[in-house]
Amino acid sequence: GAGVSQTPSNKVTEKGKYVELRCDPISGHTALYWYRQSLGQGPEFLIYFQGTGAADDSGLPNDRFFAVRPEGSVSTLKIQRTERGDSAVYLCASSRDGSSYNEQFFGPGTRLTVL
Amino acid sequence: SQQGEEDPQALSIQEGENATMNCSYKTSINNLQWYRQNSGRGLVHLILIRSNEREKHSGRLRVTLDTSKKSSSLLITASRAADTASYFCATDDSISNFGNEKLTFGTGTRLTIIP
Numbered sequence: 285g286a287g288v289s290q291t292p293s294n295k296v297t298e299k300g301k302y303v304e305l306r307c308d309p310i311s312g313h314t315a316l317y318w319y320r321q322s323l324g325q326g327p328e329f330l331i332y333f334q335g336t337g338a339a340d341d342s343g344l345p346n347d348r349f350f351a352v353r354p355e356g357s358v359s360t361l362k363i364q365r366t367e368r369g370d371s372a373v374y375l376c377a378s379s380r381d382g383s384s385y386n387e388q389f390f391g392p393g394t395r396l397t398v399l
Numbered sequence: 400s401q402q403g404e405e406d407p408q409a410l411s412i413q414e415g416e417n418a419t420m421n422c423s424y425k426t427s428i429n430n431l432q433w434y435r436q437n438s439g440r441g442l443v444h445l446i447l448i449r450s451n452e453r454e455k456h457s458g459r460l461r462v463t464l465d466t467s468k469k470s471s472s473l474l475i476t477a478s479r480a481a482d483t484a485s486y487f488c489a490t491d492d493s494i495s496n497f498g499n500e501k502l503t504f505g506t507g508t509r510l511t512i513i514p
Contacts, residue, residue: 315500317501317502319502319504324506325506325507326487326489326504326505326506326507327442327487327502327504328504329501329502329503332501340501343501373440375441375442377442379500383500386500387444387447388432388444388500388502389444390434390442390443390444391441392440392441393440393441395440
């Protein structure tokens, strides 16, 4: 497809479990972003990749959160020992090169529910 | 606190009327973007206005930017039922034109168009 895709669309897990969320950016986009959106709020930045490297992970809330992008395309957001407060919609976005003049294209998100 | 804050938080108007939403922000920006979100999932990019621009149009959308007041407005003319959604402003406040253009979102305006 031409857009950003995310899998799964919904994930329900139990407190303490490990989850992985996947993002497929638009082909050729070197910049990839993860955001988290809680109910009734705007998205909040988590981490930014330029190519394979995490250029800015300042938005990750704690060390239970980790993300990788080993080949500069698909990215996986990993959450260890999930907590109920992690429940949110996790959004991925990509842009052509991270330039200030490039639009970020968002995926449909993964709704994570931690019971 | 949020960099961008929209007001009103919620707006209901009759189909065919114009809808105006406002956004205020705190720091210097490179650009400001408006996004639409349906049903709490993926965001759709509407328009980007650069810090040196004052007004921009796209179809039925008109965006203004006043950097002296650190505010922006989004006007949707001749509203349609399909415009019902949440609208977010997002600022890119990076000091460089290339690098991490992570976006800082406001809390959004929930727009309801009454048929």
